[in-house]
Each structure stands twice: as structure tokens, then as C-alpha cells.
Amino acid sequence: MSLDSPALAPNRGCRDTPVLKERGQREVFCGLTGIIWLHRKMQDAFFLVVGSRTCAHLLQSAAGVMIFAEPRFGTAILEEKDLAGLADANTELDREVARLLTRRPDIKQLFLVGSCPSEVIKLDLARAAERLSGLHAPHVRVYNYSGSGIETTFTQGEDACLAAMVPTLASTTAREVLIIGALPDVVEDQCLSLLAQLGIGPVRMLPARRAADLPAVGPQTVFALVQPFLGDTHAALIRRGARHLPAAFPFGEEGTTLWLWALAQEFGISRDHFDAVTAAPRARARKAVAAHAETLNGKSVFFFPDSQLEIPLARFLARECGMTPLEVGTPFLHAAITGPDLDLLPEGPVISEGQDVDRQLDRQHEARPDLTICGLGLANPLEAQGHTTKWAIELVFTPVHFYEQAGDLAALFSRPLRRKALLTAPIACSQISRGPGQSPGGQP
Amino acid sequence: MKLTLWTYEGPPHVGAMRVATGMTGLHYVLHAPQGDTYADLLFTMIERRNHRPPVTYTTFQARDLGADTANLFKDAARDAYTRFKPQAMIVGASCTAELIQDDPGGLAGALDLPCPVIPLDLPSYQRKENFGADETFHQLCRALARPMPRTEAITCNILGATALGFRHRDDVAEVTKLLGLMGITVNVAAPLGSTPADIARMGQAHFNVLLYPETGEGAARWLEKTCGQPYTKVVPLGVGATRDFLHEVASLTGLSPKVDESALRLPWWSASVDSTYLTGKRVFLFGDATHVIAAARIAATEIGFEVVGMGCYNREFARPMRAAAKAYGLEALITDDYLEVEDAIAAAAPELILGTQQERHIGKRLGIPCAVISSPVHVQDFPARYSPQMGFEGANVIFDTWIHPLVMGLEEHLLTMFREDFEFHSDAGPSHHGGKADLREVSDEAPLASVAGGALPPGFASPRDISEQIMAEATVSPSGEPVWLPAAERELKKIPFFVRGKAKRNTEGYAREKGVAEISVETLYEAKAHYAR
């Protein structure tokens, strides 16, 4: 593959495809959900949602079976007296934070996370964060961002969180690379080792595992995103003078190579050296993907909007696995960030932004894709109707970036299809089910 | 404001969803932001439902606020009617919509939809999931049920089963069977499995069976008052309670309570010699009040366990809970803070926990076996097979389920005799459980001990660990606590894991009481004799 030649791109990509914009009922998590992976990534951080019982219930439902002895996230649940103004919400918050920090002396970063209720009652968490930072400095730094469902969907919560940290990062004039986006530790290590072998550095990560490792930023900083949903963080870094290196996202062999190559070019790494470092992992990735591409090749795929990973993943499935995307739905299309992926995604699919879930279900029904990528709320109802699905949330909770995970990424999509081929017993109606063949929201 | 890390109950609109999702022909229009759609997955994933909950969320966004959330609601309600053509609709607000005060009931009423529209008023900042389910079912009955002539034959309604309920599907089937043995037909079972049209004909039953007071009592009371239907107060959980229930039904109907009991096995299973090893095992119970109170009776009188702690998370039932606990000489634990439950369990050092999904996790952390008896439960507690909790078959299921996590009788003896055998050692765990035996799976959250330190009963460096971690540091004495001498420490390790926590606690308590600073092997056995019963 020649990396920098335009012949690489399909005749026409999807960058200029008109976008179907939908505004209706959405079936997507809110930004609070990001806490589930962010709190595992930042080991000395605590995420305190100021919200309602619904917010607490969302978090534990999304965390599912991951119930820890004492998780590093919680919800300060607003009660009647907070709303009626009988109790001063700020005093209450200060008390809860003080209590929490005494219990957890290991906490160095505290995120006050806004929710729909806290925003509707206009609780000023930014001011609260400043005040609390003053009270608990220098031991604990207090940040604030909103993960509310009226402002953010699902992965936008991570974006809001990182964007809130950027203004507080130290300034530097050093020429450094920042890698932006939470990666599982094993993947992060692989990424760092690839960059080290290429001779690219110094490299710093945001988010960092611990507060002490937080990077600095300045006019000599260049940054690469590992997640497509980091639009606000992208803007905040540019405001600090840093420069973005746009590239396709590091999913699959091709995406990883293009992503690394963008960095390599910036650092004047020779083509030969680049090939020498990446040849072996690229071959491994291709081999691993090929095993699953056999199942995926020639199959069609339909994306419901979920994590904003949809565009890069559709590109991976189309170009490395031989699938045909029919519709690629995404909650929010950030053309500047996903541009390189849109260029590579062959023309054809409907690109939709936002959602009107019932209408999208109608379209999906028409299209009868071989594989449907959707949220947990839709997956079983669609399976019961005979569709094959992959729940999107797993794509965010599983290590899928870079070469060594390319095969795992393909496997996430091929397994439902393989299972479909294996299961031969017809689905019977049980008491709990209404018969298949009914529209998922439908009533008899 | 109250810091919550995990909650036993969701918000009240999730209770309303449990009613709507259990029914057909009912649609719920919920004024809520997009994130609240997470609740769908409780039903589609955890309960494996093959249809979407019949809920339309308006999913308003920040830019709609102040502009036109009310119209958004009206459009959503109108579209939902057109698309789903339900027999009836319920409308309401989630916590956020409650704050913007759009009045879903009024808005939907103004639409003049061609079906009954029932407004729900569920105070999100005061009440919780069970209340939401109870109140929704109650409002459905108010709006749809009417007094009417009784059926000729004796019939009853079964009240309270919902979607996402712990074994509700099978309990309704089992109780229907049980009533059939007495010659009673079920008129309507609701909400689970019913339609609005069914609710409208509930008035023709002779009486009501209240299976789940948590989610059906409001409706039962209203039906008693309005339709003159008495309702049963005994919940048929366990052998004794099932027989009491049959007598109660007999007194309401004049039918005979004598039914064929040939399918009932629990009493003999408890009385057979193998079950001697169950006698006096210490159990801790936590969950919803109805299940815990019933389980305590089963544990104490039908299996022969010793109840060493019990409590519930639903404050609405604190009074009966306290009364029940008193009968076992206990103070009931009424809390929805699982850390308090965890501390209480660690302090009581039971040999078996009967609880919810959360107590299962607590048991895992403490190395104590656990069986699940109450909501909230996770995907593995929605079994494919028929496994009721109520009635005679329910009693059989309960025996099997509770006994399963324990080490079997003979095995327990062998472990005590050959505790040093390299492959049959006590840490191997019950032989009928697969996988690598390691019951003391401690969370990877690091600084637990330092976190919990202060507030604990003396002798517990950490409530989350009654054996191994402490063993490692057993010789370190926190301020004046008795110190374990190495030989005693080795001896303690020889004690099988399922009683080691208790042995350690008792020995330390004994040492403190006697003012012994160093625990030797002697002290260990003196303590054993002291506590012998």
C-alpha cells in the first residue's frame, strides 16, 4: 500500500454526501455514561454527578455487572429540599465533597459532573468547582463539566471531561506530541511503544492515568486524536495554541497505519524506517482481520447512532472486511475530524445525523441489512425479529484500537453472524416475549 | 443532597415502565431527556425481552428548553398514538421534566385522543421505583376498573406482578395452578400479562390475591373499597405461608383449603439426614421487605438455619420489617445504602447471605456464599427454566437455590479432617462449583482498608475482608489489639474458609474480653470452647 498517494482513496468518498439530519426520539445514552470508562482510566479521580436518582440508576445500569466495592463515581442525589430552596445546594455539596474526600484520601482529581436536573435548576457547578478547588488545594483539583442528556450524548461526556481539563493544563514551549482520548491501558502501551520505535516523541497522554502525569500544552504541541468524538477537546487544544494532525482513526490495519503515518510525517520519519517498524504488526493485523473478513465479506451493515465511532468503523468494515454499509447513523457528525475517514468510505450509504428512532427502524426494516449495529435497548427486539445485531456499547468498552486489536475488532462484528449460522433451533414464543415478527415498538 | 454510589431502586418512572412493559395495549409517553432511554435496556437486556418497552420518550434537548418543550410533548403523544394505536395511554414526566412543569396530563388531555389517557404524578425527588409501579397500577385501576356483576363461578384477580420482577412470571403461573387446585379460576392477573381491557373487567372477580404488596397494594386497597373485593394478606412464599394462604383463601371463599401436596418436597428434603449439616447455619437476609420476611420464616422454621441479621431497602415497609425482625431477637436494618449492608454483614459474619444482586457482590467480596431472594436482580436471575418462588414448587426451588452455594454435608466433614490435603484443601471451595476456586475475590479498588478503617467494630481491620488479607498482616497490632502469634496464625489458616471468619472474630473477641495481648494456639481453642454451643 502506498501511503501518501491519493489513489488510495475510493473514486468518491462520503465527504460530500448530503447528510440526512433527523430530529426526533433518540435512543442514545447521555454523556454521564463516559464516567464508566473514565473512572477506570484515571486512577486517582472521582466523578461526582450532581443529579437525580435517574442519573444514579443510569450509571449503575450502564456499568452493569461491574459493581465495585466502592466505585470512584457516585451521584449526589438532589432531594425535594434542595429544589425547594430549603437547603442551600452549595452548602450541601460542600459537605458531601468534604465527607467524600475524607473517606477517600487517595483522590487527587474530583470532577463535578452536571446533569439535566442540575442544569435546569441552574446550579452553577463551575463556581462550585472553583470554590472547592480553593478549599481542597493543593491536594485535590476540582473540575466541572456537563454530562447531561440535554447537552450531550454518550461519548460526548468524555469530550466534555477532557475539554474541561485543557484550560488548566500547564503551559510549555516544548515540542511534544499529545495523544488525546482514553484508551485501555494495554492499548495505550502498544501505542506508546509503536511511537517510541518510530522515534516520535516525547509523547504524553490526555487523560493521564494519574494527576501527576498530566501533560502540558503550548504552541509547539502537536496532537492526534484516538477517538472521533473529541470535537470540543480539539477546539480547546487549538485555543491553547496546539496543532492537530488530522488522520483516519486507528481502527484496523489501514486506519492505524494512516494514523501513525500522519505523525511520522510530522516528525520527518523516513518511509523505510516506518515500514521497518510497522511491517510485522501490519502483517499480523491483516492476517487477524482476514480470518473474520471471510464471514463479513459481501455482507451489508446498518449503523444506528451511538458512539460517534460509526464513520471510522464503517470505513474499516467497508475497506478491510468487504462489507457494504447501507446507513451510517451517528449522533453528531464532526466533518473536520472524521473527514479523512469520510474520504475513504466508499460512496453509497445514507449518512444520517441525529435520530428519529421509529423512522430509522422503518428504514432498517426496509433495508434488511445482514448486520445491524445498535444500542442495547434495540438489540434483542431486533434479534427477535430475525435481524443479526451487534451492540454498539461493546465497541467503546473493548480494546479495539491499533494493530494488535484489529482482529478483535473484526471479531466483534463476525461473531453475531457466526452465531446466527450455528443456531438452528427456531425461537419459540415464551411467556416473557411477544412473538417475533412484530415491529419492536408495536402493540398487538 | 445525598451521595449515592449504588441504589436498590430506580426512579419512580422506571416503576411505571415496569407496569407498562408487563402489559400489552398500553403505551407510555414519558417527557424525558435522551439519556433516560437507558431504562429500555433493563428490560431488553437484563430480562431479555424481545420487544421494546412501549415507551415514547420526548428526548427534549437544551435548545428546546424555554422554547417549546410542551409542543414537543404533544407531538410525541400524538405520533405515539398514531403509530401504536394503544387501548390506553399513560403520560408523565421523568425527574428533569418534572422541573420544567409542562403538565403532561393536561397537554395530553387537550389532544382528545381516541383512547383513555391516564396522567401519572410520580414525585421523582421523593419516591422510588416500587412506589412508581404501585401508583401506576393503582391509577390504571382507578381509570379503567368498575364495579360489575360477579362471575358465576368463584374467580379472583392476581395483583402486583410486573415486568422485571424477581420470578414474577413463574410465581403467577404457580399461584394460578395452586388456586386451580382449590377450584378457583383466575379472572385477570395484572399488570404482568394483562391489557387495559382486562383491567376494565377486574371488577367481576370475587376477591383479589395480592402477590406483591410492594407493587400491588395501592390497587388492592382501591379495588376493595370500590369493587368490594377483599384481598389476601398472606404471601405464599414457603411451605407454611403457602398453607396459611390456602386457609385465607378458604375463609374468603368457603372452599376447602385441602389440596394435593404430593409435589411438595421441601419438608422431607430438610428432614432427611444429609440436611443435618444445614442446622444452625447462620444466615443474613436483605432485600425487599416481603421477600425477606417470608425468607426468614423459611430459613428458621423450614430449613433450620439461624437468622443472624435481616433488613430491607424499602422504607415504606419498615414497620412490618421491624416487627418480623423482633421475633428473631434482631434489630431490622432499614437502609438503601449498600455500604451499611456490607458492614452489617461483615459484623454478623454469616455463613450464608440471602439477598439481592448487590448482596451477591458483597458476598463475593467477603468470601461468603450468597443466594438471591429479591429484586433487584441481574440477567442470571432471569432463568430460562420454570423456577417460581411461591407455592409448593416455589418452596422446592428455594430449597435447591439456597443450598446450592453451600459446601455439601459430607464434604464439609472431609474438609475439616483433611484440611492439609494439597488438592482437597479448604480453599478449593464447594466441589460442585466449576472453575477455579477462589471465593475471596477482592475488588481491585486499592485503598479499601484505609477508607473503611475508623467506623468499624473493633477487631475488623477492614469489613471487606474477613480472612486472607488480614491474615497477611495479622501480626501487626493496631493500637492495643490482640496480636496473633505465628503458630496460632498457621492454625487459623487450617480452619476451613467458610468458618474461618467466624473463628477469627470469636478468638479476637475472646482475647479482648480476657485481656490477652497475644493470641496463641491455646487462646484459639479456649475461644472455641468458650463459644461452643
Ligand code: SF4
Ligand atoms: S451485558 Fe449488560 S445485561 Fe449482560 S451481563 Fe453485562 S451488564 Fe448485564
Ligand code: SF4
Ligand atoms: S439524561 Fe439527564 S436526567 Fe437522564 S440520566 Fe442523563 S443526565 Fe441524568
